[in-house]
Amino acid sequence: MLSLHQISKRYGAIQALNDVSFSVPQGSVFGVLGPNGSGKTTLLGIIMDVLKANAGTYSWFGLPPHEDQRKRIGSLLETPNFYHYYSAARNLQITAAIKGRGADDIERVLKLTELWERRDSKFSTFSLGMKQRLAIANALLGGPEVLLLDEPTNGLDPAGIAEIRELIRKLGQEGTTVIMASHLLDEVEKVCTHVAILKKGVLLTSGHVDEVLAAEDMIEMGANDL
Numbered sequence: 001m002l003s004l005h006q007i008s009k010r011y012g013a014i015q016a017l018n019d020v021s022f023s024v025p026q027g028s029v030f031g032v033l034g035p036n037g038s039g040k041t042t043l044l045g046i047i048m049d050v051l052k053a054n055a056g057t058y059s060w061f062g063l064p065p066h067e068d069q070r071k072r073i074g075s076l077l078e079t080p081n082f083y084h085y086y087s088a089a090r091n092l093q094i095t096a097a098i099k100g101r102g103a104d105d106i107e108r109v110l111k112l113t114e115l116w117e118r119r120d121s122k123f124s125t126f127s128l129g130m131k132q133r134l135a136i137a138n139a140l141l142g143g144p145e146v147l148l149l150d151e152p153t154n155g156l157d158p159a160g161i162a163e164i165r166e167l168i169r170k171l172g173q174e175g176t177t178v179i180m181a182s183h184l185l186d187e188v189e190k191v192c193t194h195v196a197i198l199k200k201g202v203l204l205t206s207g208h209v210d211e212v213l214a215a216e217d218m219i220e221m222g223a224n225d226l
């Protein structure tokens with residue numbers, strides 16, 4: 001699905017990523033785990049072609065990066081600007097029109113995110129968790145094969161956090177590959193099938209979540225203070 005090969009990124013004197021290589025299997029819920037400043041957002045920016053790496057290469061779907069691939073990737077790296085006084089469905093219609101999608105696709109994503117019953121409610125009446133679910137619904141319009149999320153539960157209340165984690169698990173079960181940055185070890189344990197752990201821009205380890213998090217050398221690698 002996605003392969004990174006020796007990606008490095010500097011901001012002046014700061015080495016944000018240093019020789020990072022890993023692969024994201026198709027159908028995985030893949031956590032990019034690391035403390036603040038470890039390079040997670042930089043990494044997502046590079047694979048979305050928003051930032052240029054100083055060194056290294058990556059490929060999506062086994063192909064070098066290309067504009068056409070953008071249609072196959074949904075992203076929440078930039079939060080959509082929803083209109084507060086429009087309904088959920090009306091807000092989605094705006095993105096659907098841009099992407100050339102119809103009412104059936106809007107219905108699909110509203111049902112997937114369990115917002116169908118609330119489709120005619122104004123965005124301003126939504127809880128934080130519902131707003132985030134609508135943002136995910138918006139990113140899922142057009143049926144992307146992979147969804148990119150940066151700290152998707154940040155700033156949410158406990159109910160919202162539970163809703164979003166449940167939704168991410170469901171998306172994975174239904175076959176969407178999800179790549180999500182998180183600084184929360186327990187979130188990755190609960191939600192992800194695979195993980196790559198970054199610390200100060202260096203990849204400590206990556207692989208299946210059960211194997212990586214069970215490894216005895218996790219503490220030696222310094223992952224205890226994530």
Ligand code: ATP
Nearest residue numbers: 011014015016034035036037038039040041042043
């Ligand atoms: P956070 O969760 O705090 O966003 P992160 O793991 O996503 O952390 P990055 O935001 O990718 O990490 O930052 C990695 C390093 O690069 C940090 O030291 C950060 O200060 C630095 N950095 C990020 N963006 C810039 C920038 N535009 N200019 C200079 N330094 C930057």
